[in-house]
Amino acid sequence: MNDNKPLILLSNDDGVRAKGLNELIEMLTPLGNVLVMAPDRARSGAACGITANEPLRYRMVSARSDVEVYACNGTPVDCVKLALEKVATRRPDMIVGGINHGNNASVNVHYSGTMGIVLEGCMKGISSVGFSLCDFDPDADFSLTAPYVYKVARKVLSAGLPSGVCLNVNFPKATAGYAGLKICRMARGSWSSEWYEADHPRGGKYFWLTGKYTNLEPDSEDTDDWALANGFVAVTPVTVDMTAYNAFGGLKDLEM
């Protein structure tokens, strides 16, 4: 890959073979060279997890003039860290996660490996954005997302983002186009009925994580959940600084 074009580092949490990743590569190449370091298998729900207790390896999967693809046995965040320090020959101009097969709006940002990539990029001081489509199907149709991905990625690449801020972009499942694009805040939401329980053939129970999501403020039109439910692309700016500044007052009596 030559050095004249912007360098975009791309990863995901569905694994290097996922359709969403491979379609995103083609959406991003008009903007620059794309270096991919992605997990060698699905790592959905990896959040900002890192691999503390096992050694990691990576291998090249494919290469062409404007795209190099590597796979790694670590988490999405490991992929970013490893690519930045051991593979990239220069500092990327942008870090991108996705396109995720599934919704990363509202509280899902906390569990999302896609947003782990994006937060890691942001912590490294690089403009970072994650894209997710609200469709878990491995063969989901990403074609409607392409012009929006291009527009958002071009803006992030050219204008940058404020220090400590990254973007979480979610696309509703749609067949005939989107209603538009909204800048949103995270909805307050919660998961319940999270376990599918079954009998183990040798006794006892086993449990699969599943669950029912509830938007706790369905009438708030400024949230990502509302935007998605009404056909809009939801762009939520996300902060690395998780300090709850409004809570300082009530805690002062603990100081000593």
Add this chain to the structure above:
Amino acid sequence: MNDNKPLILLSNDDGVRAKGLNELIEMLTPLGNVLVMAPDRARSGAACGITANEPLRYRMVSARSDVEVYACNGTPVDCVKLALEKVATRRPDMIVGGINHGNNASVNVHYSGTMGIVLEGCMKGISSVGFSLCDFDPDADFSLTAPYVYKVARKVLSAGLPSGVCLNVNFPKATAGYAGLKICRMARGSWSSEWYEADHPRGGKYFWLTGKYTNLEPDSEDTDDWALANGFVAVTPVTVDMTAYNAFGGLKDLEM
């Protein structure tokens, strides 16, 4: 366990056998009954990760009148979700993570399995607090932390916390007592030189995650890093809502 005392749900990311967890059980029993669901092995760096692709199981490890201990093959967040829905006979009054062997201040909150527990508890609407000691030693001395743990946990249990806010409590490594306790914000910090590289005996390289942490604002006296560096217990209120509200203005031109 009888129903007359508050119920405290406890987990950690160093695993059910870790010293920090077992010392924290004894610090919390004066405040209520303690239900422990902890990972069956070390899961440091698990963040808010969940197990999407494997079934989970749990087993009882020990029981006495005021403490029940279970171990689970999932992540710290899985432990909280499983305990709440499948083990606890009533809704806990407080959820606690720790005591972690290692520093969870500054950006480490994003990687921390301890804080994954706490954020999960907070997302379930339960007052939640995480405790971490800046000492990775498996045999670290937690004795100095006890009166501070008691004081913070008692306050959280009696007064609660604002909706969507949880606490990240970090203790400096000390031998002669702490300088006091400070309510702090997250320092801006970054990790670099993150990989230890070695030759694989059958060719190629392998990599262990390690790294050097830098406080990017060492002179800011209102941060958790500053408090710890100056011998104070650092209490950082953490918000579930990661929206970067100050970034809305610069993004409005994307709307359509």
